Amino acid sequence: MNTQEWPLGRFFSFLTKQYIGKLTLLLEHTPVERYYFPLYLIGKNNGQMNQQELADQLLMDKVSMVRIIDALQKDGFIERKTNPEDRRERRLHITPKAEPWILEIEKGIKEANEYFFSLLDPSLHANFQLILTELITKTQDIPANQFEFFYPKK
Template structure:
């Protein structure tokens, strides 16, 4: 058995490569937007801005594939920073619609412009065809991994 371990090759998980790229991207984004007093959740704020007053927390959680409690924490943070607020849904008083503040209306166009610049910079030398392939591969991987995720209602055999 020890001999088999010696001949084993190290395999880097794809997730590690994606996480490394994600961290680098977010570090660049944070550096370029530090004047906005927002260290993360730039994309989520952009989504709320785009759908201003049309999304509930639950709808946003579904779009982002995040659990409800995580979404509440994110919205609370964005609210505490003065970027968003909850407004009662006139059609359903149990729901709250997410709206952006004036602060967000100034910040989000800067965030989107920063996304565009970073995306342009990191895709230099990559053709539009290669980007389509990259995005297609990511989508296929996401579809392939979904059935591998554990069912929260299923007990794990030991």
């Protein structure tokens, strides 16, 4: 397989599918079918964050975040509750249905990460995370959320 001419995004796309596939296998015993990490973050910060704070932590746009929150709420894993100190704000809370699975998601993420790192020479681990972190940090200003990748340009 010659990957020298691939766009960098193709690597990320393939690895994302493989990672999510591995994580899904590790968590198939749970009722959670998707959005593991957002649910995990909500669970770890139960009632202490709103949608915007979650979107900021996940480096996501508002529209995508609303879709994820709506899906998790529809599946019965989270609730939006009015903040008693600021009635305009809604805090994210996990439900009793989600509560027992937060630690399982944490364990699954850890196992998936360990699996993928086990495929690399140990000398590459620190550099790999450093490179990815640097790419994220240095590309945050690209207005990617302004582009509609799946629709024809007008």
